[in-house]
Structure formats: C-alpha cells, structure tokens
Amino acid sequence: MEPVRRQQLIDATIESVATHGLQKTTISTISKNAGLSSGIISHYFGAKQGLIEATVRYLLNNLKQELIYKITPTTSHVQRLMYIIETNFALVQQRSDTTKTWLSFWAQSMHDDELHRLQKVNSLRLKSNLAYSFKQLMNREDALVCAHLCAAMIDGLWLRTVLSKSDKNEFKRSEELAKSYVHSLIKQYGV
Template identity: 75%
Template sequence: MPKVGMEPVRRQQLIDATISSVAEFGLQATTINSISKKAGLSSGIISHYFGGKQGLIEATVRYLLTNLKHELIKQVTPTTTPEQRLMLIIEANFARLQQRSDTTKTWLSFWAQSMHDVQLHRLQNVNSRRLLSNLVSSFKQLMGDDEAKLAAQLCAAMIDGLWLRAVLSKSDQDQFAHCEQLAKNFVCSLIKQYGA
C-alpha cells in the first residue's frame, strides 16, 4: 500500500472524516474509532499524522476557518464596491452550509467546545474578529466611523443569529437561503439608515 507523499492525502482524509463524524454523532460521541472508520484507515494513523485526537480536532477547525476566509477572498476584486463586498461577506458566511451540509453541526460543536479549550477559543476569536473588521472597513466607506462600528456589530450579530437559529431548527437549503436574503436586506436597511 505505502506510496510516498501520502501525508497530505491522509491528513485531508482524516479531516473530512472528522467533520463527517462530528456532524453525525457530535463532538462528544466522536472517537478515534468513529473517525478512522469513516476514513477507511486504522486508528493508529491519527496519532501518527496529528499527534493525537486533540491535534486532529484543532486541524479540522483550522481547515474550516481558512476555508471560510478563502471563500470570501477569492470573490473580492479591486472593482468590488463596498455594498457588493458586504453581500459577499454574508454569502461566504452562509456558505458555511451551502458547500457541505454536514459542516453546520460541526461549527456549532466547535463553538461550544471553544469555551473550554484554549486553543479552539483562540482560533474562534481570530475568525470572529476578522468578520467584524471586514464589516467595519466596508461600512466605513458608506458612513461615518462610529456609525460603521455600530452597523458592523449589528450586522455580525444578525448573521450569526440567523445562522444559529437556522442550524438549531434544522432548516433546509431553502430556509437557509431565506435567512441569507434577510441578512442582505438588513444590510441594505443599515446603509439607508446610517449612510452618508
């Protein structure tokens, strides 16, 4: 079996299997056995590539976060207007679901766990602050600094709130799309309200 250069392949296999297992069973019931079984690999391989279960969990979170970041960056061009940029931010955040339906439950599990895990909390904070700073810089081009900060805070809360309630009520794709539209409309009303 052994071919050279399997490392990146195996790492991705295990990360995918982790997302799948956490989505299906929850973080609590996710074991190295449930992961390795889904990956079609042995349990020992986890320690070999990630140093242990905890290392794999963290790598999985990092993967989800960088994915979210790239999802946004790849869409933005020099000609993107502030309004368009705000819409793209919303789309990227709701696409946490659209691209893979099983990632939503995973996000929620990791958020909860981040309250009791220093490493995960650090990663979570980076992500949360990036969303806010992206929003602030976009709003600042449309209104005063103070208004922009307020608008960004409300917008971030609205995105997370709509997303959270959709996940918790096990919404389908259509309901998610509806929430995404609500978030966009909300941004428009913020611009109208505070816009210079």
C-alpha cells in the same frame, strides 16, 4: 501523500462529529471513517485534539477562501458586504455535516482554550471584514457599530436556521434578510 492523508482525516473528523457529536468522536471513529489506522492520527496531528483543531482551521479557511474567491479589485464596498453575507450562507455552510460540526465546535469552545481562541479569530475576522467596507460608507464609529450588529445578525440567522433544521429556502430567506439589514444600516448611517 501527507496532504491527502491529512485531508482524509479532517473529512473523517467532520463526518464523525456530525454522526456522533464532538464528545463521542474518538480516534477510533475518525480512523474508521477515514479507512486509515488510528496511529496515523498521532503521526500527523499528535492526538485527537490536534486533529480537532486542524478541522476547525480547515472550516475557517474554507470560509475565508470562499470570500476571497468572490472579491475582485472592482468589487464595490456594498457588494463586498453582500459577498460576506453570501459566504456565511453558502451551500457548504448549509450541509448537515458542516452545520453539526460548527455547532459542536462552538459549544466545545466554551470549555477548550484553543477552540475558544479559534472561535474568537473567526468572530474578529467577520467583524473586521464587515467594518472594512462599512468604514468606506460611513464614519468609523458608526462603521464599527454596524459591523458588530451585522455580525450578530449573520450569526443569529444562521444559528436559528440550522437549529430549526430548515431547508435551503430558509437559508436563502435568512441571507436575504441579512442583506436587507445591511442596506438599512447603510441608509441609516451612510454619508
């Protein structure tokens, strides 16, 4: 029962943050959304902060699993780069509750050491995944530059699309623009 309850609380946290924002999300709003007593949050997560951190880890793990699901042993390095982009623009990353939650966590990470650490892990993971494939297509130094540029492009396009409250067509256009950018980097730096 514990995994079910924990997931209910994480889902309720995402819903509460999307509705009220991170600052106005309370143990009470979360427990009400989950239909559970507020004491269960303390039981499973220690406090609201523990639940917030678990929710961020849940979202990060979803990104990771989405990418792992797509990659096979025969996936080319160029296709792997395309999958990384697709994962960051996947439908789950476009949902209103998810986008609002990501934005709230990013903003709060500037004031919270643990959320900042998780944001840094996310950023480093994206750059590392990109660099791995770029290194197969160009020299190491250029690959690191391309990974940094591409990560900034993905984050920037996603953020601009979310902040403009765009529809799924705009997310698709942003995904295609990021893919086009990767192809231009490979053409410019590739060996």
